[in-house]
Amino acid sequence: MTLSKLxxxxxxxxxxxxxxxxxxxxxxxxxxxxxxxxxLPANPATLGVSQAWSVKMPAVSFxxxxxxxxxxxxxxxxxxxxxxxxxxxxxxLWRTQVGAPLSxxxxxxxxxxxVVTRNNELVAxxxxxxxxxxxxxxxxxxxxxxxxxxxxxxxxDRTTAAFDGQSGRRLWQQSRAGADSLVLRKPGVLLPFGDTxxxxxxxxxxxxxxxxxxxxxxxxxxxxxxxxxxxxxxxxTGTVSRVGDSICARAYYAAVGCVxxxxxxxxxxxxxxxxxxxxxxxxxxYGVESNGTVQAWRRADGQRAWSMERLRLRNLTxxxxxxxxxVIGEDTGTVHFLSRQDGAVLNRLVPDGSAVAAAPTVAADTxxxxxxxxxxxxxxxx
Numbered sequence: 001m002t003l004s005k006l007x008x009x010x011x012x013x014x015x016x017x018x019x020x021x022x023x024x025x026x027x028x029x030x031x032x033x034x035x036x037x038x039x040l041p042a043n044p045a046t047l048g049v050s051q052a053w054s055v056k057m058p059a060v061s062f063x064x065x066x067x068x069x070x071x072x073x074x075x076x077x078x079x080x081x082x083x084x085x086x087x088x089x090x091x092x093l094w095r096t097q098v099g100a101p102l103s104x105x106x107x108x109x110x111x112x113x114x115v116v117t118r119n120n121e122l123v124a125x126x127x128x129x130x131x132x133x134x135x136x137x138x139x140x141x142x143x144x145x146x147x148x149x150x151x152x153x154x155x156x157d158r159t160t161a162a163f164d165g166q167s168g169r170r171l172w173q174q175s176r177a178g179a180d181s182l183v184l185r186k187p188g189v190l191l192p193f194g195d196t197x198x199x200x201x202x203x204x205x206x207x208x209x210x211x212x213x214x215x216x217x218x219x220x221x222x223x224x225x226x227x228x229x230x231x232x233x234x235x236x237t238g239t240v241s242r243v244g245d246s247i248c249a250r251a252y253y254a255a256v257g258c259v260x261x262x263x264x265x266x267x268x269x270x271x272x273x274x275x276x277x278x279x280x281x282x283x284x285x286y287g288v289e290s291n292g293t294v295q296a297w298r299r300a301d302g303q304r305a306w307s308m309e310r311l312r313l314r315n316l317t318x319x320x321x322x323x324x325x326x327v328i329g330e331d332t333g334t335v336h337f338l339s340r341q342d343g344a345v346l347n348r349l350v351p352d353g354s355a356v357a358a359a360p361t362v363a364a365d366t367x368x369x370x371x372x373x374x375x376x377x378x379x380x381x382x
Contacts, residue, residue, distance in 0.1 A: 036313065037311070038313075040310075040348070043345075045346075046346050047346035049347050049349060049381050050379065051378070051379055052090060052378040052380050053090020053378045054090065054377045055090055055375075056374055057077045057083050057374040058077035058079045058081050059077060059374045060076075060357040060370060060374055061357075063185075064076060064106070065105070065106065065187055066361045067105075068361055068362070070110055070363075071364040072085070072087065072363065073085050073361065076105045076106050079097075080098040080115075081096070082097075082098060082115060082125060083376070084128070087378060088364045094127060096129065098123045098125070100117035101118045103117065103140055104187065107143045112149075112151070113146065114143075114153075115143075116140040116143075116153065118139075120135060120137070121135055136153065137155060138157040140156060141156060141188070142154045143190070145197075146165065147210075150171065150210070151163045151164075152190060152210070154199055157183075158175065159173060159176075160175075160208065161173040161174070162210065162213065176202075182230060183233075183235060184235045184237055184252055186252075186275070188200045188235060189238075189249055191247075193261045197210040197213075198247060198261060200249065203220055203223065203235065203251045205218070205219050205249060206219075221249055222234045222254035222255040222269065233252060234253070234254040234255070236250065236251055236252075237252045237275060238278070238318050238359070239278060239359050241279050241280030243280060243282050245262040250274060250276070253274065256274075256278060256287055256295075256302075257269030267302070270302045272287060272295070273290050276316065278319075279320050284297065284321075286319045286340070287318070288328065291312055292314040292315075292316055294326070294328065308344075311336065316331075317329035317359045317360065319359075320360040324339065325339065325381055327360040329358075333353045333355055333371065335349050336348045337381065347381075349379070352371050352373055352377075353373075354373035357372045365380065366378040367379045
């Protein structure tokens with residue numbers, strides 16, 4: 001049983017008794033039987049969803065995040081296979097093998113792609129060919145960011161570094177002194193905002209100068225609480241939602257909050273118990289809680305807009321807001337299409353029967369789903 005499946009009280013107890021160098025999913029310490037989710041009702045299928053294409057690659061067992069640039073989506077398998085796909089037709093643009101299993105990926109700007117191996121090597125790929133590899137000082141679980149002809153990485157020891165995209169030359173490196181000793185074995189936050197590099201360091205969203213790594217602003221989304229390192233672990237994790245100057249993120253099992261990245265100021269933060277990232281639009285921010293509740297907050301002030309409990313006790317991915325729907329994957333292999341207005345179920349489907357391996361993403365008006373078995377599927381809602 002993983003941490004994301006436990007109640008708040010159980011999580012509190014586990015955090016006090018289960019610790020390690022890295023924390024990804026803490027095993028349950030009691031033998032209590034696992035509660036089972038309710039059976040799903042009949043599929044209403046009030047929203048038409050058609051499969052446009054599919055691509056096959058090896059299995060995915062690492063925390064993959066698909067990279068989207070224009071009409072291109074780049075995905076990767078655990079064994080080091082990396083595939084770029086034209087999301088309009090599902091045509092493979094290139095496929096390569098980096099020679100080692102992966103721990104993080106994918107980052108891409110449409111020209112360069114980057115992944116990190118379990119051997120702590122940053123690997124840069126151009127047109128399907130590996131152009132350089134560079135050793136990193138620690139493990140990495142956050143996908144690299146490729147932007148402005150540079151590749152940015154954040155390692156598990158909370159070091160942020162920049163590399164020249166063509167040569168692999170290290171441009172700068174910034175380490176956070178006195179950082180917490182525990183970090184999540186999950187993808188963190190790393191994204192561009194204008195001429196600012198935005199990253200998550202612990203529970204803080206940090207705006208950096210991409211030329212040298214100097215901090216421009218820091219905003220806490222949550223406050224660490226508790227008496228030991230496990231209880232105080234509230235790292236920012238998963239997908240974020242950016243609309244205009246607003247960047248919204250989740251702090252692990254602590255909060256969801258939004259930051260004005262132009263001013264470097266907190267807009268709001270609300271308690272939230274979950275481990276997956278968020279999505280959003282110009283009015284709402286969406287997330288899934290550890291108990292399977294789907295939650296929507298008002299983007300302007302953080303007040304609760306609606307919640308939906310029909311998927312309680314199910315292990316869900318972060319949501320994707322696209323069109324009039326929310327798309328959420330599940331470890332049973334089901335993909336749920338919900339109404340963004342109130343969370344009502346619109347449709348559901350099962351791509352290949354294996355668990356959904358990454359948060360859904362969208363490219364070329366196509367929802368892209370990746371499964372544990374290595375299936376990559378493109379769906380188009382009506």
